[in-house]
Amino acid sequence: MITSKLKTKIAAACLAGTLAVGFQGAASPVAAEAFSIGSVIGAAIGGAITSAQVNDAISQYNNTEEGRQQYFQSMKERYGVNDDPYLNERLGSIMANLTNAIGQVDGSIYEKPYNYFINNDQSFNAFCTLGHNMSVNTGLFSVIENEDEIAVVLGHEMGHGQKDHPAKGMKKSIGPQILANAAGSGLAGIAGTLIANTWNNQGITKPMEWEADNLAFEYMTHSPYNPGACAAVWQRVIDKGGDSKNSGFAHFMAGGSDHPSHSDRRDNYAKKLHEYSGKHVSVQGGRVQVNGKDFVAPAASAGMSGAERSYFVAGNLAAAFRNGHSSSAATVSGSIVMLGAQPIIECLNGDESAQTLADRLNAIK
Numbered sequence: 308m309i310t311s312k313l314k315t316k317i318a319a320a321c322l323a324g325t326l327a328v329g330f331q332g333a334a335s336p337v338a339a340e341a342f343s344i345g346s347v348i349g350a351a352i353g354g355a356i357t358s359a360q361v362n363d364a365i366s367q368y369n370n371t372e373e374g375r376q377q378y379f380q381s382m383k384e385r386y387g388v389n390d391d392p393y394l395n396e397r398l399g400s401i402m403a404n405l406t407n408a409i410g411q412v413d414g415s416i417y418e419k420p421y422n423y424f425i426n427n428d429q430s431f432n433a434f435c436t437l438g439h440n441m442s443v444n445t446g447l448f449s450v451i452e453n454e455d456e457i458a459v460v461l462g463h464e465m466g467h468g469q470k471d472h473p474a475k476g477m478k479k480s481i482g483p484q485i486l487a488n489a490a491g492s493g494l495a496g497i498a499g500t501l502i503a504n505t506w507n508n509q510g511i512t513k514p515m516e517w518e519a520d521n522l523a524f525e526y527m528t529h530s531p532y533n534p535g536a537c538a539a540v541w542q543r544v545i546d547k548g549g550d551s552k553n554s555g556f557a558h559f560m561a562g563g564s565d566h567p568s569h570s571d572r573r574d575n576y577a578k579k580l581h582e583y584s585g586k587h588v589s590v591q592g593g594r595v596q597v598n599g600k601d602f603v604a605p606a607a608s609a610g611m612s613g614a615e616r617s618y619f620v621a622g623n624l625a626a627a628f629r630n631g632h633s634s635s636a637a638t639v640s641g642s643i644v645m646l647g648a649q650p651i652i653e654c655l656n657g658d659e660s661a662q663t664l665a666d667r668l669n670a671i672k
Protein backbone atom coordinates (compact mmCIF):
# COMPACT_ATOMS: atom_id res chain seq x y z
CA MET A 308 0.00 0.00 0.00
CA ILE A 309 1.35 3.41 -0.91
CA THR A 310 0.42 6.18 1.48
CA SER A 311 -0.09 9.72 0.33
CA LYS A 312 3.17 10.64 2.08
CA LEU A 313 5.06 8.06 0.05
CA LYS A 314 3.43 9.25 -3.17
CA THR A 315 4.81 12.72 -2.53
CA LYS A 316 8.29 11.31 -2.13
CA ILE A 317 7.97 9.32 -5.34
CA ALA A 318 6.95 12.41 -7.26
CA ALA A 319 9.93 14.31 -5.90
CA ALA A 320 12.25 11.45 -6.76
CA CYS A 321 10.95 11.36 -10.33
CA LEU A 322 11.80 14.97 -10.81
CA ALA A 323 15.30 14.62 -9.39
CA GLY A 324 16.04 11.66 -11.63
CA THR A 325 14.84 13.39 -14.76
CA LEU A 326 16.91 16.45 -14.12
CA ALA A 327 20.16 14.68 -13.39
CA VAL A 328 20.58 12.62 -16.54
CA GLY A 329 18.43 11.89 -19.56
CA PHE A 330 16.61 9.02 -17.99
CA GLN A 331 15.64 6.56 -20.73
CA GLY A 332 12.22 5.14 -21.19
CA ALA A 333 8.88 5.77 -19.67
CA ALA A 334 10.21 6.75 -16.29
CA SER A 335 8.05 4.67 -14.02
CA PRO A 336 8.00 6.13 -10.51
CA VAL A 337 9.72 3.04 -9.16
CA ALA A 338 12.64 3.14 -11.59
CA ALA A 339 13.11 6.83 -11.12
CA GLU A 340 13.30 6.41 -7.38
CA ALA A 341 16.15 3.97 -7.65
CA PHE A 342 17.88 6.34 -9.96
CA SER A 343 17.57 9.21 -7.56
CA ILE A 344 19.66 7.38 -4.98
CA GLY A 345 22.40 7.47 -7.58
CA SER A 346 21.87 11.13 -8.23
CA VAL A 347 22.16 11.99 -4.56
CA ILE A 348 25.47 10.19 -4.30
CA GLY A 349 26.57 10.97 -7.82
CA ALA A 350 26.66 14.63 -6.98
CA ALA A 351 28.90 13.83 -4.05
CA ILE A 352 31.59 11.98 -5.91
CA GLY A 353 32.82 15.17 -7.48
CA GLY A 354 32.78 17.15 -4.25
CA ALA A 355 32.28 17.03 -0.53
CA ILE A 356 29.19 15.16 0.60
CA THR A 357 26.98 16.97 3.07
CA SER A 358 25.01 15.74 6.04
CA ALA A 359 21.86 16.51 4.10
CA GLN A 360 22.98 14.18 1.31
CA VAL A 361 23.73 11.43 3.81
CA ASN A 362 20.24 11.82 5.20
CA ASP A 363 18.77 11.84 1.69
CA ALA A 364 20.50 8.58 0.79
CA ILE A 365 19.32 6.95 4.01
CA SER A 366 15.77 8.18 3.44
CA GLN A 367 15.72 6.83 -0.10
CA TYR A 368 16.70 3.35 1.06
CA ASN A 369 14.37 3.58 4.03
CA ASN A 370 11.23 5.13 2.61
CA THR A 371 10.92 4.39 -1.10
CA GLU A 372 9.73 1.03 -2.31
CA GLU A 373 12.41 0.73 -4.98
CA GLY A 374 15.12 1.93 -2.62
CA ARG A 375 14.28 -0.59 0.05
CA GLN A 376 14.09 -3.46 -2.45
CA GLN A 377 17.48 -2.47 -3.83
CA TYR A 378 18.90 -2.37 -0.33
CA PHE A 379 17.45 -5.81 0.33
CA GLN A 380 19.22 -7.22 -2.73
CA SER A 381 22.50 -5.67 -1.56
CA MET A 382 22.07 -7.32 1.84
CA LYS A 383 21.54 -10.71 0.21
CA GLU A 384 24.63 -10.30 -1.95
CA ARG A 385 26.73 -9.25 1.00
CA TYR A 386 25.73 -11.94 3.46
CA GLY A 387 24.59 -14.82 1.27
CA VAL A 388 21.21 -16.55 1.41
CA ASN A 389 20.50 -19.83 3.17
CA ASP A 390 17.68 -21.52 1.24
CA ASP A 391 17.22 -24.39 3.70
CA PRO A 392 13.51 -25.22 3.27
CA TYR A 393 12.86 -26.22 6.89
CA LEU A 394 14.41 -23.09 8.40
CA ASN A 395 12.73 -20.84 5.85
CA GLU A 396 9.35 -22.37 6.54
CA ARG A 397 9.83 -21.85 10.28
CA LEU A 398 10.86 -18.25 9.76
CA GLY A 399 7.96 -17.60 7.38
CA SER A 400 5.47 -18.91 9.90
CA ILE A 401 6.89 -16.80 12.75
CA MET A 402 6.97 -13.68 10.59
CA ALA A 403 3.33 -14.22 9.60
CA ASN A 404 2.29 -14.60 13.24
CA LEU A 405 4.24 -11.52 14.29
CA THR A 406 2.95 -9.42 11.40
CA ASN A 407 -0.60 -10.29 12.43
CA ALA A 408 0.18 -9.50 16.09
CA ILE A 409 1.81 -6.16 15.29
CA GLY A 410 -1.06 -5.31 12.94
CA GLN A 411 -3.41 -5.41 15.93
CA VAL A 412 -1.55 -2.59 17.66
CA ASP A 413 0.17 -0.78 14.77
CA GLY A 414 -1.53 -0.94 11.39
CA SER A 415 1.35 0.87 9.69
CA ILE A 416 3.08 -2.50 9.30
CA TYR A 417 0.88 -3.18 6.27
CA GLU A 418 2.18 -0.08 4.49
CA LYS A 419 5.78 -1.31 4.59
CA PRO A 420 5.73 -5.09 4.99
CA TYR A 421 8.96 -6.68 6.19
CA ASN A 422 11.42 -8.26 3.78
CA TYR A 423 13.49 -10.99 5.37
CA PHE A 424 15.95 -13.75 4.58
CA ILE A 425 18.21 -16.17 6.40
CA ASN A 426 21.90 -15.37 5.92
CA ASN A 427 24.75 -17.88 6.16
CA ASP A 428 26.49 -16.44 9.22
CA GLN A 429 26.89 -19.01 11.99
CA SER A 430 26.90 -16.53 14.89
CA PHE A 431 23.78 -15.71 16.90
CA ASN A 432 22.20 -12.61 15.47
CA ALA A 433 19.21 -11.10 13.72
CA PHE A 434 18.84 -7.54 12.60
CA CYS A 435 16.41 -5.09 11.10
CA THR A 436 17.71 -2.28 8.97
CA LEU A 437 16.53 0.43 6.59
CA GLY A 438 13.31 -0.14 4.69
CA HIS A 439 12.00 -2.83 7.07
CA ASN A 440 14.63 -5.21 5.71
CA MET A 441 15.51 -8.00 8.12
CA SER A 442 18.00 -10.80 8.17
CA VAL A 443 18.35 -13.73 10.53
CA ASN A 444 21.65 -15.56 10.94
CA THR A 445 21.64 -19.30 10.40
CA GLY A 446 23.42 -19.48 13.76
CA LEU A 447 20.38 -18.12 15.58
CA PHE A 448 18.51 -21.35 14.94
CA SER A 449 21.21 -23.44 16.60
CA VAL A 450 21.21 -21.32 19.77
CA ILE A 451 17.42 -21.06 20.00
CA GLU A 452 15.28 -24.00 18.99
CA ASN A 453 12.06 -22.89 20.62
CA GLU A 454 9.74 -21.05 18.24
CA ASP A 455 8.33 -18.73 20.91
CA GLU A 456 11.83 -17.57 21.84
CA ILE A 457 12.77 -16.98 18.20
CA ALA A 458 9.61 -14.86 17.94
CA VAL A 459 10.85 -12.70 20.84
CA VAL A 460 14.11 -11.97 19.03
CA LEU A 461 12.31 -11.12 15.78
CA GLY A 462 9.65 -9.11 17.62
CA HIS A 463 12.44 -7.03 19.18
CA GLU A 464 13.91 -6.36 15.74
CA MET A 465 10.51 -5.44 14.34
CA GLY A 466 10.02 -3.09 17.29
CA HIS A 467 13.13 -1.27 16.08
CA GLY A 468 11.67 -1.24 12.58
CA GLN A 469 8.23 0.04 13.61
CA LYS A 470 9.84 2.97 15.43
CA ASP A 471 12.27 3.68 12.59
CA HIS A 472 15.31 3.19 14.83
CA PRO A 473 17.62 1.99 12.02
CA ALA A 474 17.28 5.23 10.04
CA LYS A 475 17.43 7.39 13.17
CA GLY A 476 20.54 5.57 14.38
CA MET A 477 22.25 5.82 11.01
CA LYS A 478 21.55 9.49 10.58
CA LYS A 479 23.20 10.09 13.93
CA SER A 480 26.15 7.76 13.53
CA ILE A 481 27.23 7.97 9.89
CA GLY A 482 29.30 11.04 9.18
CA PRO A 483 29.47 12.66 5.75
CA GLN A 484 33.15 11.69 5.45
CA ILE A 485 32.40 7.98 5.83
CA LEU A 486 29.82 8.07 3.08
CA ALA A 487 31.94 10.32 0.87
CA ASN A 488 34.75 7.73 1.01
CA ALA A 489 32.30 4.98 0.13
CA ALA A 490 30.85 7.02 -2.71
CA GLY A 491 34.05 6.45 -4.67
CA SER A 492 32.95 2.85 -5.20
CA GLY A 493 29.51 3.87 -6.42
CA LEU A 494 26.12 2.73 -5.28
CA ALA A 495 27.35 -0.63 -4.07
CA GLY A 496 29.79 1.18 -1.82
CA ILE A 497 27.05 3.34 -0.35
CA ALA A 498 24.73 0.45 0.32
CA GLY A 499 27.64 -1.59 1.68
CA THR A 500 28.65 1.14 4.08
CA LEU A 501 25.11 1.55 5.37
CA ILE A 502 24.68 -2.20 5.71
CA ALA A 503 27.97 -2.61 7.59
CA ASN A 504 26.86 0.12 9.95
CA THR A 505 23.76 -1.90 10.76
CA TRP A 506 25.70 -5.07 11.42
CA ASN A 507 27.81 -3.26 13.96
CA ASN A 508 24.70 -1.84 15.55
CA GLN A 509 25.96 1.71 15.57
CA GLY A 510 23.54 4.41 16.57
CA ILE A 511 21.14 2.15 18.49
CA THR A 512 20.82 3.72 21.92
CA LYS A 513 19.87 2.31 25.29
CA PRO A 514 16.38 3.91 25.22
CA MET A 515 15.84 2.38 21.76
CA GLU A 516 16.80 -1.04 23.13
CA TRP A 517 14.31 -0.75 25.97
CA GLU A 518 11.61 0.47 23.61
CA ALA A 519 12.18 -2.49 21.28
CA ASP A 520 12.15 -4.91 24.23
CA ASN A 521 8.89 -3.50 25.54
CA LEU A 522 7.30 -3.58 22.10
CA ALA A 523 8.34 -7.21 21.69
CA PHE A 524 6.40 -8.03 24.86
CA GLU A 525 3.34 -6.20 23.56
CA TYR A 526 3.54 -8.02 20.24
CA MET A 527 3.95 -11.40 21.95
CA THR A 528 0.80 -10.84 23.98
CA HIS A 529 -1.12 -10.35 20.73
CA SER A 530 0.37 -13.48 19.15
CA PRO A 531 -0.22 -17.21 19.65
CA TYR A 532 3.11 -17.37 21.52
CA ASN A 533 3.84 -17.68 25.22
CA PRO A 534 4.63 -14.23 26.68
CA GLY A 535 6.93 -15.95 29.20
CA ALA A 536 9.30 -16.62 26.29
CA CYS A 537 10.50 -12.99 26.57
CA ALA A 538 12.18 -13.55 29.93
CA ALA A 539 13.02 -17.14 29.01
CA VAL A 540 15.13 -16.25 25.99
CA TRP A 541 17.30 -13.91 28.08
CA GLN A 542 17.64 -16.61 30.74
CA ARG A 543 18.82 -18.89 27.95
CA VAL A 544 21.37 -16.34 26.77
CA ILE A 545 22.67 -16.01 30.35
CA ASP A 546 22.77 -19.80 30.77
CA LYS A 547 24.73 -20.16 27.53
CA GLY A 548 27.06 -17.22 27.75
CA GLY A 549 27.00 -15.49 31.10
CA ASP A 550 25.64 -12.09 32.00
CA SER A 551 28.40 -10.04 30.42
CA LYS A 552 27.14 -7.60 27.85
CA ASN A 553 30.08 -8.51 25.68
CA SER A 554 29.55 -12.25 25.79
CA GLY A 555 29.11 -12.66 22.12
CA PHE A 556 26.16 -12.04 20.01
CA ALA A 557 26.15 -9.09 17.65
CA HIS A 558 23.07 -6.91 17.27
CA PHE A 559 20.56 -8.67 19.48
CA MET A 560 23.11 -8.80 22.27
CA ALA A 561 24.55 -5.52 21.43
CA GLY A 562 26.89 -3.90 23.25
CA GLY A 563 28.37 -0.71 24.30
CA SER A 564 28.99 -0.10 27.97
CA ASP A 565 25.78 1.84 28.44
CA HIS A 566 23.47 -0.90 27.17
CA PRO A 567 21.29 -2.91 29.54
CA SER A 568 22.69 -6.17 30.88
CA HIS A 569 21.10 -9.50 29.97
CA SER A 570 19.74 -9.96 33.49
CA ASP A 571 18.27 -6.42 33.46
CA ARG A 572 16.44 -7.31 30.28
CA ARG A 573 15.23 -10.64 31.63
CA ASP A 574 14.04 -8.99 34.84
CA ASN A 575 12.23 -6.25 32.92
CA TYR A 576 10.32 -8.95 31.05
CA ALA A 577 9.62 -10.90 34.27
CA LYS A 578 8.16 -7.73 35.78
CA LYS A 579 5.98 -7.13 32.74
CA LEU A 580 4.75 -10.73 32.93
CA HIS A 581 3.87 -10.26 36.60
CA GLU A 582 1.82 -7.17 35.70
CA TYR A 583 0.23 -8.94 32.73
CA SER A 584 -0.98 -11.70 35.09
CA GLY A 585 -2.78 -9.15 37.27
CA LYS A 586 0.10 -9.56 39.77
CA HIS A 587 -0.86 -13.16 40.49
CA VAL A 588 2.23 -14.82 38.99
CA SER A 589 5.93 -14.27 39.61
CA VAL A 590 9.26 -16.07 39.32
CA GLN A 591 11.78 -16.02 42.17
CA GLY A 592 15.10 -17.78 41.66
CA GLY A 593 13.71 -20.51 39.41
CA ARG A 594 10.55 -20.99 41.50
CA VAL A 595 7.21 -20.08 39.97
CA GLN A 596 4.92 -18.48 42.54
CA VAL A 597 1.17 -17.95 42.45
CA ASN A 598 -0.20 -15.27 44.75
CA GLY A 599 3.18 -15.18 46.48
CA LYS A 600 3.21 -18.92 47.24
CA ASP A 601 5.56 -21.49 45.69
CA PHE A 602 3.97 -23.52 42.92
CA VAL A 603 6.80 -25.29 41.11
CA ALA A 604 10.54 -25.19 40.52
CA PRO A 605 10.80 -26.92 37.14
CA ALA A 606 13.71 -29.30 36.58
CA ALA A 607 16.23 -28.78 33.80
CA SER A 608 14.80 -30.67 30.82
CA ALA A 609 14.22 -30.58 27.07
CA GLY A 610 17.46 -28.67 26.52
CA MET A 611 16.48 -25.88 28.92
CA SER A 612 17.58 -24.99 32.43
CA GLY A 613 14.96 -25.09 35.16
CA ALA A 614 15.07 -21.30 35.30
CA GLU A 615 14.37 -20.99 31.58
CA ARG A 616 11.42 -23.37 31.85
CA SER A 617 10.06 -21.48 34.86
CA TYR A 618 9.31 -18.46 32.67
CA PHE A 619 7.30 -20.57 30.23
CA VAL A 620 5.24 -21.98 33.12
CA ALA A 621 4.75 -18.45 34.45
CA GLY A 622 3.70 -17.30 30.97
CA ASN A 623 1.04 -20.03 30.77
CA LEU A 624 -0.24 -19.14 34.24
CA ALA A 625 -0.30 -15.44 33.35
CA ALA A 626 -2.38 -16.26 30.28
CA ALA A 627 -4.78 -18.30 32.41
CA PHE A 628 -5.28 -15.41 34.83
CA ARG A 629 -5.64 -13.04 31.91
CA ASN A 630 -8.17 -15.06 29.94
CA GLY A 631 -10.29 -16.29 32.84
CA HIS A 632 -9.24 -19.94 32.86
CA SER A 633 -7.86 -19.42 36.36
CA SER A 634 -11.41 -19.57 37.72
CA SER A 635 -11.59 -23.25 36.69
CA ALA A 636 -10.05 -26.05 38.74
CA ALA A 637 -6.59 -27.32 37.86
CA THR A 638 -6.77 -30.81 36.35
CA VAL A 639 -4.39 -33.39 34.92
CA SER A 640 -4.31 -34.57 31.33
CA GLY A 641 -1.65 -37.23 30.94
CA SER A 642 1.55 -35.54 32.11
CA ILE A 643 0.15 -32.02 31.63
CA VAL A 644 -1.33 -29.78 34.32
CA MET A 645 -4.28 -27.83 32.92
CA LEU A 646 -6.03 -24.76 34.29
CA GLY A 647 -9.35 -24.71 32.49
CA ALA A 648 -8.43 -25.03 28.82
CA GLN A 649 -4.98 -23.54 29.39
CA PRO A 650 -2.01 -25.96 29.59
CA ILE A 651 0.31 -24.87 32.42
CA ILE A 652 3.21 -27.34 32.53
CA GLU A 653 4.11 -30.64 30.95
CA CYS A 654 5.81 -32.66 33.66
CA LEU A 655 9.08 -34.08 32.37
CA ASN A 656 11.90 -36.08 33.93
CA GLY A 657 12.83 -34.58 37.28
CA ASP A 658 9.59 -32.66 37.78
CA GLU A 659 7.07 -33.40 40.50
CA SER A 660 4.03 -35.36 39.33
CA ALA A 661 1.26 -33.58 37.44
CA GLN A 662 -1.25 -34.55 40.13
CA THR A 663 0.91 -33.11 42.91
CA LEU A 664 1.22 -29.86 41.02
CA ALA A 665 -2.48 -29.67 40.14
CA ASP A 666 -3.42 -30.20 43.80
CA ARG A 667 -0.99 -27.50 44.88
CA LEU A 668 -2.23 -25.08 42.27
CA ASN A 669 -5.82 -25.58 43.40
CA ALA A 670 -4.77 -24.78 46.96
CA ILE A 671 -3.01 -21.50 46.14
CA LYS A 672 -4.62 -20.00 43.06
Ligand SMILES: [Zn+2]
Pocket residue numbers: 463467511515516519558559
Ligand atom coordinates in the same frame (compact mmCIF):
# COMPACT_ATOMS: atom_id res chain seq x y z
ZN1 LIG B 1 17.96 -4.09 19.63
